[in-house]
Amino acid sequence: MKRLLRILAAVLALAPLSARPATPPALPGDSVYQLPAALTDASGKPVEWRELRGTPRVATMFYTSCKYICPLVVDSLRAIERKLSAAERARIGFVLISMDPARDTPEALARIIAERKLDPARWTLLQPDPADLRGLAGLLGIRYRSLADGEFNHSTSLVLLDAEGRVLARTDQLGADGDAAFLAAVRAAAASGTGSGR
Amino acid sequence: MARRAAVLLALLPLCGQAAPPGDRYVTVPGGAFRSALRYEDAADGTTVAPYRLMRRPVTNAEFLAFVRAHPEWQRGRAAVVLAEPRYLSQWSGPLSLGDARPDQPVTWVSWFAAAAYCAAQSARLPTWTEWEYAAAADETRRDAREDPAWRERILSWYAQPSTGALPAVGGQPPNVYGVQDLHGLVWEWVDDASALLVSADNREQGAADKLRFCGAAALSTDDRENYATLMRVALLSSVQAADATGNLGFRCAKDLP
Numbered sequence: 001m002k003r004l005l006r007i008l009a010a011v012l013a014l015a016p017l018s019a020r021p022a023t024p025p026a027l028p029g030d031s032v033y034q035l036p037a038a039l040t041d042a043s044g045k046p047v048e049w050r051e052l053r054g055t056p057r058v059a060t061m062f063y064t065s066c067k068y069i070c071p072l073v074v075d076s077l078r079a080i081e082r083k084l085s086a087a088e089r090a091r092i093g094f095v096l097i098s099m100d101p102a103r104d105t106p107e108a109l110a111r112i113i114a115e116r117k118l119d120p121a122r123w124t125l126l127q128p129d130p131a132d133l134r135g136l137a138g139l140l141g142i143r144y145r146s147l148a149d150g151e152f153n154h155s156t157s158l159v160l161l162d163a164e165g166r167v168l169a170r171t172d173q174l175g176a177d178g179d180a181a182f183l184a185a186v187r188a189a190a191a192s193g194t195g196s197g198r
Numbered sequence: 199m200a201r202r203a204a205v206l207l208a209l210l211p212l213c214g215q216a217a218p219p220g221d222r223y224v225t226v227p228g229g230a231f232r233s234a235l236r237y238e239d240a241a242d243g244t245t246v247a248p249y250r251l252m253r254r255p256v257t258n259a260e261f262l263a264f265v266r267a268h269p270e271w272q273r274g275r276a277a278v279v280l281a282e283p284r285y286l287s288q289w290s291g292p293l294s295l296g297d298a299r300p301d302q303p304v305t306w307v308s309w310f311a312a313a314a315y316c317a318a319q320s321a322r323l324p325t326w327t328e329w330e331y332a333a334a335a336d337e338t339r340r341d342a343r344e345d346p347a348w349r350e351r352i353l354s355w356y357a358q359p360s361t362g363a364l365p366a367v368g369g370q371p372p373n374v375y376g377v378q379d380l381h382g383l384v385w386e387w388v389d390d391a392s393a394l395l396v397s398a399d400n401r402e403q404g405a406a407d408k409l410r411f412c413g414a415a416a417l418s419t420d421d422r423e424n425y426a427t428l429m430r431v432a433l434l435s436s437v438q439a440a441d442a443t444g445n446l447g448f449r450c451a452k453d454l455p
Contacts, residue, residue: 134389
């Protein structure tokens with residue numbers, strides 16, 4: 001009897017959850033969107049990290065004042081973008097998270113979008129809350145260290161996420177030629193539709 | 199000898215002084231510090247601001263209280279992207295320690311879990327520099343690193359096989375700041391563990407290195423004798439934020455009020 005009551009209580013406790021049809025399906029445990037993180041986009045709009053769910057994306061980190069590798073990071077993403085068909089391109093997002101949120105304000109990010117002629121429909125440049133920066137880097141497996149002169153030491157992985165935020169592929173290979181296997185994975189992610197997140 | 203002991207005793211109250219009994223934190227005074235790592239941008243060393251540091255690593259009992267209050271961090275509930283499958287696997291259940299003793303340092307915790315624990319205490323993980331600074335001290339000196347006897351003592355810990363059960367926290371004499379167990383018990387997470395960009399092969403130089411690590415080359419060391427620090431750096435640079443191991447624990451730090 002006691003046991004029955006317990007089961008009944010458990011069912012009742014679950015009921016409100018299952019009665020809400022509008023609730024999106026639970027995030028998988030291996031989704032990077034499991035981490036709560038607050039960011040701001042290039043238009044100044046606050047963005048919750050998990051709002052990026054729903055579209056496969058290629059994500060990496062950068063900073064706008066970078067003189068060395070970061071322009072190459074943008075170049076590499078643009079090279080991938082160029083190699084996709086129009087249909088594929090429409091289904092992939094590109095995400096650049098700044099590791100320098102103190103200087104990479106929405107204005108600074110908007111400047112990069114304009115200078116590099118990035119399509120805002122596909123490209124999302126983000127200034128993270130400083131408290132969430134290390135966590136976001138941890139999710140993407142990116143290592144960075146700020147230097148006394150304002151530059152950063154950092155690794156340069158490109159990470160392919162499916163619509164649910166699961167890591168499908170990653171590459172450290174930058175440049176216009178890029179990594180053929182990574183490009184193939186991006187194509188496959190685009191072909192898998194706009195994602196199961198809808 | 200007696201005279202020296204008197205001097206030491208006179209100094210002692212200074213060290214642990216700031217904390218009332220039962221306070222988990224001590225104040226570590228700031229100061230100039232030269233890391234064992236060669237930072238190209240800080241060749242002359244750096245300045246550490248004063249901060250508060252937990253006297254001891256966080257224990258199983260303390261972490262159990264945390265996961266009771268924060269069920270999302272219980273084993274089996276924490277997302278695998280934030281804590282790998284072996285998270286808290288030394289416990290017999292999500293809310294039971296089993297053979298793990300309450301006063302042992304908690305291990306098998308990811309960086310995300312450690313950071314969440316500290317955030318729940320209105321604290322944070324110490325930075326690598328804060329950790330290295332506190333860990334440079336012995337019982338009487340703020341920087342004992344040049345002393346071959348000190349190095350030998352630490353190295354003898356690394357030489358011990360780590361097959362036995364972990365000892366309880368607090369087993370070692372407090373250092374000059376009143377902090378215990380920085381060496382000789384477990385490895386510890388730091389906030390900026392992912393800032394330790396150490397090349398897998400220290401001989402790797404030039405273009406390949408430049409590409410992997412934007413800007414300057416990977417860290418190297420000025421102090422090849424300081425294995426204690428270098429082993430920590432090697433370990434922390436090899437783990438990802440969701441990883442957990444059986445000898446990696448943590449303690450929290452705070453800014454001064």
